[in-house]
Amino acid sequence: PQLSAFQFNIVDNMFSLTVATMGAAAIFFFAARSLVAPKYRPALMVSGLVVAIACYHYFMIRLSWQSAFGYADGSFSPTGKGFNDFYRYADWILTVPLLMVELIAVMGLAKEVARPMLTKLVIAAALMIGLGYPGEITQDWTTLMVWGMLSTLPFLYILFILWVELGKSLATQPPSVRSLVSFARLLIVATWMFYPIAYGIRGDSLPGAIPGLIPEKSGLGVVGTQIGYAIADITAKAGFGLLIFFIARAKTESMT
Amino acid sequence: PQLSAFQFNIVDNMFSLTVATMGAAAIFFFAARSLVAPKYRPALMVSGLVVAIACYHYFMIRLSWQSAFGYADGSFSPTGKGFNDFYRYADWILTVPLLMVELIAVMGLAKEVARPMLTKLVIAAALMIGLGYPGEITQDWTTLMVWGMLSTLPFLYILFILWVELGKSLATQPPSVRSLVSFARLLIVATWMFYPIAYGIRGDSLPGAIPGLIPEKSGLGVVGTQIGYAIADITAKAGFGLLIFFIARAKTESMT
Ligand SMILES: CC1=C(/C=C/C(C)=C/C=C/C(C)=C/C=O)C(C)(C)CCC1
Ligand SMILES: CC1=C(/C=C/C(C)=C/C=C/C(C)=C/C=O)C(C)(C)CCC1
Numbered sequence: 001p002q003l004s005a006f007q008f009n010i011v012d013n014m015f016s017l018t019v020a021t022m023g024a025a026a027i028f029f030f031a032a033r034s035l036v037a038p039k040y041r042p043a044l045m046v047s048g049l050v051v052a053i054a055c056y057h058y059f060m061i062r063l064s065w066q067s068a069f070g071y072a073d074g075s076f077s078p079t080g081k082g083f084n085d086f087y088r089y090a091d092w093i094l095t096v097p098l099l100m101v102e103l104i105a106v107m108g109l110a111k112e113v114a115r116p117m118l119t120k121l122v123i124a125a126a127l128m129i130g131l132g133y134p135g136e137i138t139q140d141w142t143t144l145m146v147w148g149m150l151s152t153l154p155f156l157y158i159l160f161i162l163w164v165e166l167g168k169s170l171a172t173q174p175p176s177v178r179s180l181v182s183f184a185r186l187l188i189v190a191t192w193m194f195y196p197i198a199y200g201i202r203g204d205s206l207p208g209a210i211p212g213l214i215p216e217k218s219g220l221g222v223v224g225t226q227i228g229y230a231i232a233d234i235t236a237k238a239g240f241g242l243l244i245f246f247i248a249r250a251k252t253e254s255m256t
Numbered sequence: 257p258q259l260s261a262f263q264f265n266i267v268d269n270m271f272s273l274t275v276a277t278m279g280a281a282a283i284f285f286f287a288a289r290s291l292v293a294p295k296y297r298p299a300l301m302v303s304g305l306v307v308a309i310a311c312y313h314y315f316m317i318r319l320s321w322q323s324a325f326g327y328a329d330g331s332f333s334p335t336g337k338g339f340n341d342f343y344r345y346a347d348w349i350l351t352v353p354l355l356m357v358e359l360i361a362v363m364g365l366a367k368e369v370a371r372p373m374l375t376k377l378v379i380a381a382a383l384m385i386g387l388g389y390p391g392e393i394t395q396d397w398t399t400l401m402v403w404g405m406l407s408t409l410p411f412l413y414i415l416f417i418l419w420v421e422l423g424k425s426l427a428t429q430p431p432s433v434r435s436l437v438s439f440a441r442l443l444i445v446a447t448w449m450f451y452p453i454a455y456g457i458r459g460d461s462l463p464g465a466i467p468g469l470i471p472e473k474s475g476l477g478v479v480g481t482q483i484g485y486a487i488a489d490i491t492a493k494a495g496f497g498l499l500i501f502f503i504a505r506a507k508t509e510s511m512t
Contacts, residue, residue: 030283030287033287041291042291045284045287045288048283049284052280053279056276056279057276060272080327081327084269086272087272090272094273094280
């Protein structure tokens with residue numbers, strides 16, 4: 001679609017803000033390792049990796065955004081090069097499993113519990129991401145909905161595992177951090193919900209959409225999706241990592 | 257050859273995914289040094305170097321890919337600048353000897369055993385890579401096959417040394433890691449096999465190829481080679497390094 005200068009710039013600026021946030025978070029998580037007990041350092045390292053990977057991808061996403069639209073006569077029109085959605089999916093394929101490792105590492109679960117849970121989560125995540133991609137790159141509402149719905153099945157399975165199975169392990173957490181850990185679980189569920197919403201926003205501007213709240217060709221759908229994903233990524237990666245840091249600190253303090 | 261937009265993009269995206277994976281792996285291996293006993297830190301350092309070198313090369317390989325093909329009328333045609341295969345061979349000349357150092361370092365072999373084995377391996381690796389290059393850059397099937405076969409001789413010699421000589425040293429490994437170390441040896445042999453296969457895929461699309469399963473000028477050969485090398489590199493460098501990390505962790509734990 002055609003984008004107004006405001007629409008183009010708000011996305012462009014949001015991408016830059018995300019690069020800066022992820023980069024700063026990466027430096028922080030790596031440097032903060034020495035502030036927690038050795039047992040929790042791997043969790044912080046993994047947090048650092050997640051945001052470092054996202055920093056790279058948002059840098060590339062921004063370059064792709066800038067090459068996908070060209071300015072002329074007060075607005076931005078597609079150059080034909082196409083915005084590359086693959087960066088986001090490549091990012092997720094790498095970071096979603098790492099976020100799961102992070103959560104399980106900070107909970108300090110026994111290997112016999114952690115291993116099979118992680119295996120299930122990682123397989124479901126790969127399915128969720130793989131099935132979502134064809135809908136992300138389509139310009140057809142029905143295609144988007146079909147793949148979006150298929151992708152939602154493993155997504156619901158992930159939420160179920162996190163909620164029910166991880167819920168059982170909450171009882172094994174030291175009382176001082178139990179509420180923080182349960183908040184981490186809630187944060188995952190709440191922020192991850194934003195991804196399918198952001199995905200759907202664009203769909204609502206495609207031909208054939210019901211109820212079609214977002215006018216076709218207005219550019220609002222594209223803008224909403226990109227800003228939605230960026231906010232979700234900042235919360236689910238940097239925000240979540242910060243929470244993991246607080247949990248690791250609290251556990252470190254309760255050890256001495 | 258002419259490439260479809262899909263063919264061009266799948267390779268371009270695979271290169272970006274490889275850059276991200278190698279970069280993240282480099283950060284991880286350097287940061288993870290503190291998680292293993294001092295004795296095994298050099299092995300992790302070398303793993304980190306290997307993937308850092310690859311991260312740089314894949315970034316350059318991607319730029320070269322983008323400048324080698326130009327978009328017009330729905331497909332990508334050669335711009336005449338040519339894709340630079342040298343990055344890959346420069347990468348291997350640096351990383352293959354380092355991978356051998358890595359394997360031998362984590363096994364903790366005695367110097368009298370390690371030194372001569374390493375010398376033989378490094379010389380054979382240099383021959384393998386040097387002899388493979390003329391075939392990589394040719395457009396003639398016979399040339400590719402001749403250099404490919406010459407390069408296979410030192411390759412088989414390497415596999416022989418790793419399998420037979422390193423096999424003897426397996427008995428000296430602590431029982432707790434013996435299966436991991438033997439898996440590492442298996443992983444090397446299995447992943448390194450993919451390189452000559454990826455090399456051959458392109459050959460199958462050159463004039464004169466037997467059996468010529470890949471149609472000439474279809475672009476499939478080029479795509480197959482690039483994707484094959486990228487997957488092989490991710491497994492042989494990042495995957496192998498991760499395994500080395502697990503071995504070092506297991507050895508560290510068995511020390512205390
Ligand atoms: C359900 C659903 C999706 C879910 C995506 C999610 C949940 C992504 C989470 C990404 C995270 C947490 C990244 C942080 O590093 C898609 C693929 C958009 C497609 C539409 C249906
Ligand atoms: C046998 C053979 C080859 C083997 C290449 C190999 C085995 C490369 C390994 C590279 C690694 C392991 C890099 C990781 O850092 C060539 C040169 C393709 C030419 C064709 C014949």
